[in-house]
Amino acid sequence: MSKRILVLVLFVSSLFAAPASSLTIDFDSITTTSSFSSLGLSSSFLGFSWSTGWGSNHVSAPVGLAFGVGLGTSGDTSARNLSGEQSLFIEFPSVVSIVGGFFRPLDEGLVPATTIQMRGFLGGALVAETAAMPLSGVWEFLAAGFGPVDRLEIRSDAPGTFFGIDDLRVVSEPVLPIVGLLLPFVLRRRPTR
Numbered sequence: 001m002s003k004r005i006l007v008l009v010l011f012v013s014s015l016f017a018a019p020a021s022s023l024t025i026d027f028d029s030i031t032t033t034s035s036f037s038s039l040g041l042s043s044s045f046l047g048f049s050w051s052t053g054w055g056s057n058h059v060s061a062p063v064g065l066a067f068g069v070g071l072g073t074s075g076d077t078s079a080r081n082l083s084g085e086q087s088l089f090i091e092f093p094s095v096v097s098i099v100g101g102f103f104r105p106l107d108e109g110l111v112p113a114t115t116i117q118m119r120g121f122l123g124g125a126l127v128a129e130t131a132a133m134p135l136s137g138v139w140e141f142l143a144a145g146f147g148p149v150d151r152l153e154i155r156s157d158a159p160g161t162f163f164g165i166d167d168l169r170v171v172s173e174p175v176l177p178i179v180g181l182l183l184p185f186v187l188r189r190r191p192t193r
Helices: 002-014 183-187
Strands: 022-025 054-058 077-081 087-105 115-122 125-129 140-156 163-172
Touching: 087 115, 125 140, 140 163
Parallel strands: none
Antiparallel strands: 022 163, 054 077, 077 163, 087 140, 087 163, 115 125, 115 140
């Protein structure tokens, strides 16, 4: 009888896992055009770690877009690769799934990127990647649909080319309580003698 109660308790507790939550990273809380490091955002923006090379692109002083036309898919700010870095990285404090994001080349006075790709890593190993998407002069959505990952790489076709990023969509993975992980061990049948 006590084993049945334990199984019931473990099963019920596993139902109370932290739910998945969705986040759209739109960069609109940044109100200037600058590098993430000079703004003090490299290790703190939204609680994620951002690699060197991330920059914001605000309508007040746009880079790579004529007069800020089409600066972002929403709001007044998008992100960009600051100095033509081929890859930008985001490290997440816990695992997430990557839904996708909007990208476009930055071409006003810059060498525009011609393709963009997203790659997901878990524990340092590459676990998923999208095909390289050709970029045009407008914002286009690149669907990723992969996870779980703890690091995202956004990669252009070549170093020295420039691209914009907006409305990255991520979903946190649900977290099961530790007690729920014990359920399979409790349910395992022991051989009879």
